[in-house]
Amino acid sequence: MAEAFEPIEELDDFHVRLREQAGVLAYFSTQSCNVCKSLKPKIGELIERQFPQMSTVYVDCELSPAIAGQYQVFAVPTILGFFDGREWLRKGRAVSMAELAAELKRPYDLLFDNSGS
Secondary structure, three states, rough: OOOOEEOOOOOHHHHHHHHHHOOEEEEEEEEOOHHHHHHHHHHHHHHHHHHHOOOOEEEEEEOOOEEEEEEEEOOEEOOOOOOOOEEEEEEEEOOOHHHHHHHHHHHHHHOOOOHHH
């Protein structure tokens, strides 16, 4: 499977992504976070399988402190979901795949008109 998350290091690039994509899931982490390393592929697979129209980005908080600071990410992993440029979801540390999927489903279906899924 290809890398699902596109790395973003600049705040301006992050803002462009939020403007250009209707749905964005941002994964905030660090290279030293072992929990983050095991969780990231699971979330990538979930998004690819159930929410394929969402764009996914990866932000390394150590390389991009401006993005982490702007979005008040102080612990890793943190997952932010954006729909139409607005933060809709915030999850941190212990993340349940079932809970994440359930919380993304309604806004995703409304935005992308997937009432049949």
